[in-house]
Amino acid sequence: MSNRPLFNSGHTACAGCGQSLAARLVIEAAGPNTIIVNNTGCLEVFSTKYPETAWGVPFIHSLFENASAVASGVEQALIAQGKKETVNVIAQGGDGSSSDIGLQSFSGMLERGHDILYVCYDNEAYMNTGVQRSGLTPFDTNTTTSPVGKQSTGNWRPKKPIPEIAAAHGIPYVATASVGYPQDITRKVKKALSIKGPKYIQIHVPCPLGWRHETALTYDMGKLAVETGLYPLLECEFGKWTSRQIQPKPVEEYLKLQGRFKHLLNNPDALKQIQAIAESNIQKYNLKVQASA
Amino acid sequence: MKEFLEGSLAIAEAVKLCKPGVVSAYPITPQTHIVEELASMVANGEMKAQCVNVESEHSAASVVLGGVAAGVRSYTATSSQGLLYMAEVVYNFAGLRLPIVMTVANRAISAPINIWNDQQDSICLRDAGWIQLYAETLQEAVDLHFIGYRLSEDKSIMLPVMVCMDGFILTHGIETIEIPPQELVDKFLPPYVPLYKLDVENPMTLGPLVDPDYYAETRYAIEETQKSVLDLLPKIMKEFNSVFGRSYNGLIEEYMVKDADRVIVAMGSVCGSVKDIVDELRAKGKKVGLLKVMSYRPFPAQAICDALKNVPRVAVLDRALSLGSFAPLSSEVRAAFYGKKKAPKSIGSYVIGLGGRDITKDSIKEVFSLMTKDKQTQFIDLKPELLKEKYE
Amino acid sequence: MFGPLVCKPGSSRNNKTGSWRIGLRPKFLKTNCIGCKMCALICPEDCISGEGKNTFDVDLAYCKGCGNCAVICPKKDIVMVKEEGVKE
Numbered sequence: 001m002s003n004r005p006l007f008n009s010g011h012t013a014c015a016g017c018g019q020s021l022a023a024r025l026v027i028e029a030a031g032p033n034t035i036i037v038n039n040t041g042c043l044e045v046f047s048t049k050y051p052e053t054a055w056g057v058p059f060i061h062s063l064f065e066n067a068s069a070v071a072s073g074v075e076q077a078l079i080a081q082g083k084k085e086t087v088n089v090i091a092q093g094g095d096g097s098s099s100d101i102g103l104q105s106f107s108g109m110l111e112r113g114h115d116i117l118y119v120c121y122d123n124e125a126y127m128n129t130g131v132q133r134s135g136l137t138p139f140d141t142n143t144t145t146s147p148v149g150k151q152s153t154g155n156w157r158p159k160k161p162i163p164e165i166a167a168a169h170g171i172p173y174v175a176t177a178s179v180g181y182p183q184d185i186t187r188k189v190k191k192a193l194s195i196k197g198p199k200y201i202q203i204h205v206p207c208p209l210g211w212r213h214e215t216a217l218t219y220d221m222g223k224l225a226v227e228t229g230l231y232p233l234l235e236c237e238f239g240k241w242t243s244r245q246i247q248p249k250p251v252e253e254y255l256k257l258q259g260r261f262k263h264l265l266n267n268p269d270a271l272k273q274i275q276a277i278a279e280s281n282i283q284k285y286n287l288k289v290q291a292s293a
Numbered sequence: 294m295k296e297f298l299e300g301s302l303a304i305a306e307a308v309k310l311c312k313p314g315v316v317s318a319y320p321i322t323p324q325t326h327i328v329e330e331l332a333s334m335v336a337n338g339e340m341k342a343q344c345v346n347v348e349s350e351h352s353a354a355s356v357v358l359g360g361v362a363a364g365v366r367s368y369t370a371t372s373s374q375g376l377l378y379m380a381e382v383v384y385n386f387a388g389l390r391l392p393i394v395m396t397v398a399n400r401a402i403s404a405p406i407n408i409w410n411d412q413q414d415s416i417c418l419r420d421a422g423w424i425q426l427y428a429e430t431l432q433e434a435v436d437l438h439f440i441g442y443r444l445s446e447d448k449s450i451m452l453p454v455m456v457c458m459d460g461f462i463l464t465h466g467i468e469t470i471e472i473p474p475q476e477l478v479d480k481f482l483p484p485y486v487p488l489y490k491l492d493v494e495n496p497m498t499l500g501p502l503v504d505p506d507y508y509a510e511t512r513y514a515i516e517e518t519q520k521s522v523l524d525l526l527p528k529i530m531k532e533f534n535s536v537f538g539r540s541y542n543g544l545i546e547e548y549m550v551k552d553a554d555r556v557i558v559a560m561g562s563v564c565g566s567v568k569d570i571v572d573e574l575r576a577k578g579k580k581v582g583l584l585k586v587m588s589y590r591p592f593p594a595q596a597i598c599d600a601l602k603n604v605p606r607v608a609v610l611d612r613a614l615s616l617g618s619f620a621p622l623s624s625e626v627r628a629a630f631y632g633k634k635k636a637p638k639s640i641g642s643y644v645i646g647l648g649g650r651d652i653t654k655d656s657i658k659e660v661f662s663l664m665t666k667d668k669q670t671q672f673i674d675l676k677p678e679l680l681k682e683k684y685e
Numbered sequence: 686m687f688g689p690l691v692c693k694p695g696s697s698r699n700n701k702t703g704s705w706r707i708g709l710r711p712k713f714l715k716t717n718c719i720g721c722k723m724c725a726l727i728c729p730e731d732c733i734s735g736e737g738k739n740t741f742d743v744d745l746a747y748c749k750g751c752g753n754c755a756v757i758c759p760k761k762d763i764v765m766v767k768e769e770g771v772k773e
Contacts, residue, residue, distance in 0.1 A: 009730045009747035010697035015705065016751035021729040033493045037359065045502050052700055053498035053692035058491035060362050061500035062355060062385050069352035073315055073359025073367070074491060076343035080314035080365050087493055105355065108348035182726050208751075216752025216765075219727050390690060451687075489691055498692040507689040514688035521686075 004056055006032060011054040013046040016215030018179045018205035018222065019121045020046070023092070025182055026119055026203075029189035030088050032057055035078075037071040039093030039102060040064040042128040043121060065102035067091040068109035071116045088193050089116045095136035096126040098202075099162045103135075110169040110198045117192050117199045120162065123207040131210040135160035138230070139277060140270055141260050143210075148263040153270050158277065166200040167236045173197075174236040178204040180222025181233065184244075188235070204231045212259025224254040229278035232285045245289040248282055251275050296472050300431045300463045301326030303470045304396055307438040308368050309340045310478040311394070315360030315367040317345035319353045321375040322408045323460040324398040328370060350375035354382035354395075361391045362499060364490035366442065368393065372460055373400035373414045380418060386453045387422030387515060389500055390488065392445035393453045394438055395423075398460040399561065399612075401648045409649020410460040412561060416589075416613040416621050422515045424454045424522055425590040427560040429546075431468040433587075434458040436539060439473075443482050443529055450525065451488050452518055457589075459562040459612075461649065473537055481536045519591040526588060544593035546585040547600050549575060553582030555664055556601060558626055559610040560586045563645075563652050567610075570657045581661055586622065594629035601626075602635035606664040612646045620644050620670045642670040650674060702730065706750035709765040715739040717760040724754040724763060 006027040013020035023043055027034060036059045038044045044061045047054040062070045071091035078084040091109070093102055098120040109116060125143045126132040133143040137155045142148045146155035167174045172195050177185045185203060192199040206213065206221035213221055225231035226244070228251045233244035251274045255261035264270045282288050298306070304327050308316070316335075318328040334340040343360075347353045353369050360367035371379065376397060386393060397415045401407040415425060424444065428434035434456060441454035458464060489497060503511065526543035534540040548568050550556055557567050564585040574581045584600055584607075586593065601607055609623035618624070623642030630636035643660050646652040656673050663671070720738040725731075732748050735741030743754070755763045 005695075005731065007731065008695060008697045009732045009744070010700040010702055011730075012700065012702070013729060015729075015749035016753060017729050021727060024729075024731055025726075032496075035363070035491045035493065047697070048498045048501040048692060050501040050503045050507050050689050051692055052697040053501060053694065054697040055498050056496060056694040058493060058496045059498040060359070060491055061498075062358055062389075063381055066351060066355035066382065069347065069355030070359035070362070072345060072347075072352075073317065073356035073361075074363040075359075076315045076317075076345055076356070077360040077363035077365035077367075080343050080360075081363075104348060105352045108352055111348070112345065179727070214752070215750075216756045218729070218751070218753050219757050390687060488687075496694050498694075499690070501692050503689055511688035511690065514686040517686040 004032065006056040007047070008054045008056060010052065011047045012049060013042070014209050016208040016218045018207060018218045019043050019123060021179050021182070021218065022121055022185060022203045022205045023047070025185045026090065026189050027057060029186040030090060030193055033086055034088040034090055035074055037067045037074060037089065037091045039067040039097035041094035041097050043092065043094065045128055064097050066105050067093050067097070068102060068118060069105040072109050072112065072114050075114045075116055084115065091116055091118045093120060094127065095120060095122040095124060096134040099135040099160050107169065110166060110171050110200070114198055115196050117189070117201065120200070120202040121205045122202050123205045123210060125210050127207050127210045136162065140264060140274060142263060143260070153263060153267065163200065163202055163234060163236070167239070169198070171198040171200065172238050173199040176202045176204070176232065176234045178222040178226050178231060178233060179206065180219055180224070180226055184233065210260070213257050217257060221257065224249065224257070228254045229282040229287055230254060232281050232287055234285060241285070243285040243287050246287050247289055248278065248287070251278050294472055294474065295469055297467060297469050299326065299465060299467050300434065300458065301465065302330050303431055303435050303472065304438065305330035305334065306472050307435045309334055310473065310475055311368070311438060311442050311482060312366065313342055313368040314365035315345065315357055316342045316369070317347050317353045317356035318369045318371065319347055319350045319375060321350070321372045323400060323464045324370045324372045324396065326464065327396060350379040351382060354379035354386070357393060358382060358386055358391060361393055362389070362491050364487045364492065366485040370396035370398065372398040373402055376414045376418065377402065383418055383423065384421045388511065390451040391453065392451050392485070394441035394445060395453065395455050396438070397455050397457045398464045399457055400460040407648040410462050411647045411649065412457065412612040413614070415455055415457045419590055419621065422452065423590060424452055424519070424588070426454065426456055426588055427586065428456065428458045428463060429562055429564040429585060431463055431466060431470050432539070433541070434463055435470055435472070436533065436537070436541070439478055439482055440529060440533055444522065444526060446485050447525065448488060450518055450522060452515065457561065462562045477536055481533060522591045523593060541587065544588045544596045545600060546587060548583040548585065550582040550584055550600050550604065552580055553604055554580045555606045555608070555661055556582045556584050556604045557608050557610060557657070557660060558584045558586060558622065560589060560622060561612060563610060563612065566652055566654065567657055570654055570661070574661065592625050597626060597629050598633055601637055602633065605638045607637040607639065608641040608643055608660050608664050610660065611642065611644050614644050614670070623670065639664060641667060643673050644670055645673040701746045703746045703748050706748065706768060708768055709750050709752065710745060710748060710768055711743050711752070711754050711763050712766045713742045714762045714764065716762060718762045719760055721759060723757050723759070727753055727757055729753070
């Protein structure tokens with residue numbers, strides 16, 4: 001806790017909420033000279049319920065999909081006032097508001113080259129409205145709109161590759177992060193804010209309620225997702241991709257602790273498919289720690 | 294200085310004189326020339342503003358919302374489909390009490406797609422809490438931008454303003470317009486001082502979640518503020534007159550209404566045509582008049598009642614409609630007289646000029662001669678032969 | 686006339702989320718603590734503070750009892766214990 005908390009206690013996030021942790025790490029890394037523009041979602045709802053706000057920095061919430069566009073306007077206004085050099089602008093949203101409904105304004109912001117950091121808090125579903133699937137919901141996840149049933153093993157589509165989509169815009173910095181690696185979040189936010197231009201960081205934030213895991217395992221969930229290869233930690237600086245190396249663990253270790261994947265545990269074929277996704281990530285992003293010669 | 298200008302270019306001149314810091318708009322016919330001209334002015338260094346070429350109207354409105362929230366006067370313009378696309382941002386603006394002037398080049402709404410003038414677009418958003426001012430002439434359209442910012446940014450108001458001008462008729466019409474010098478505009482329009490803004494020196498949270506315990510009062514506050522505009526706008530118009538020498542009432546304009554026994558009520562450029570017909574008929578001894586409504590929101594109910602209470606027959610022209618019910622302007626004019634002892638014997642409702650169909654002198658004369666007591670909205674200039682389509 | 690529109694910093698502290706706990710709360714043993722600060726770092730409520738070994742403790746007015754601190758402490762110096770019945 002600091003003298004002037006930038007993200008204060010008393011917010012109404014669920015116990016163990018990964019997003020509240022990540023949001024605090026992000027703003028603490030950015031510092032008090034930051035303006036936050038937030039989409040509608042869990043974070044906005046639990047941190048700014050009138051008359052209470054958890055935020056110690058200027059904050060605006062407009063609509064569900066337009067944080068990127070509103071942030072663009074804020075950034076331009078700061079430039080018009082000659083203040084942009086000393087003030088960070090961070091646009092934020094969940095996976096739904098960033099990758100689905102907000103994809104258009106996000107792409108526009110990246111294409112126009114604004115000096116804005118966009119942070120996506122990826123809890124892999126529309127959590128605020130009750131755990132409906134989003135474009136970033138992983139394959140075979142049980143959500144309320146991709147439910148498990150006699151004819152379904154859950155979400156039938158893979159995650160939308162938003163980091164690659166962002167990088168394809170030619171922006172100077174893209175990264176994925178996880179609350180399982182909190183200092184890494186801080187490092188990546190600080191690095192991003194030191195670069196001029198549009199930046200994108202996607203942070204994996206476990207959701208005890210939506211994922212149905214123990215509230216005490218938020219940090220562990222984050223770590224396991226990375227360690228199984230299901231959530232690679234990547235950085236793309238000026239088009240060059242690097243990744244954090246792992247000693248891959250079997251995906252069951254991650255899946256078995258979450259109610260949303262419970263239906264897979266006695267389904268060897270489904271498990272093989274998830275493992276294949278992990279293997280594919282490990283190959284594609286060169287995640288495996290190479291044995292020293 | 295008097296210039297012979299296309300309407301859109303005149304609007305761009307007016308916006309330049311208002312010195313916005315952030316301009317963002319998405320092209321849509323018939324607003325395109327305004328935005329192109331502003332972009333050209335910035336590119337030539339004639340105007341100092343951040344021009345943001347966005348990927349949709351929703352984002353255009355969001356960009357200027359961010360700009361205003363961060364403390365900088367901003368501007369956008371749109372039309373028809375664009376206005377509908379940004380509809381949720383439009384409501385957001387009023388709800389967040391952020392001031393702005395937006396030019397709406399009135400155009401019909403799809404489907405079917407039609408790029409020509411009627412007023413369905415802005416009327417469709419009459420409930421959003423914006424102040425809506427309708428221009429009859431290019432000069433009015435230009436002046437309403439200065440007036441719009443002055444009114445919008447007034448500390449007691451802080452509501453966004455839509456300046457509505459008929460698409461093509463006013464945006465692409467060419468007239469002689471007085472473009473004032475910068476000094477006069479600066480005299481009338483002070484720099485924007487926000488009520489609250491995004492400022493690291495004084496952090497606050499804008500746009501929080503507001504539950505049932507708190508929401509109703511925010512709406513009531515906008516309603517009361519709209520009412521106060523009915524007093525403030527005429528005062529601002531007096532100020533405008535003293536600086537620029539052009540006089541507007543602000544809420545309505547009475548054209549030969551005093552002794553008229555038949556009056557047409559209308560908004561927008563059609564008023565110019567109606568004035569011509571009034572002159573023509575008056576020369577023949579007919580006692581007719583026009584009541585022009587300039588401020589549609591807030592709706593000047595009292596001013597309309599005072600002007601028309603002794604007029605036996607009134608006809609309201611609507612260039613828009615509320616499908617399934619009474620036409621918008623006519624229903625509000627009728628509602629204004631509810632419970633009043635002195636009221637016209639008949640207030641007819643006529644829908645005219647949809648989808649850019651020209652409102653001819655003959656149509657206006659037809660309305661003056663009709664002026665029935667019929668409650669139902671009547672369509673003028675309808676082509677019955679087009680209603681015979683059959684789809685199997 | 687305006688109405689409820691803006692929130693000021695610090696106002697969330699009026700909401701004592703410690704009342705949310707339904708059984709367990711963290712107890713900081715302050716015996717083997719090495720001052721790694723991981724507990725303070727990952728607390729979603731930002732209600733753990735301290736400066737140096739064996740000084741870290743929780744503000745029970747805000748602690749929701751999630752238990753992450755107990756899981757993450759490398760020295761197992763934080764344990765989740767039953768609520769004593771008397772709320773702070």
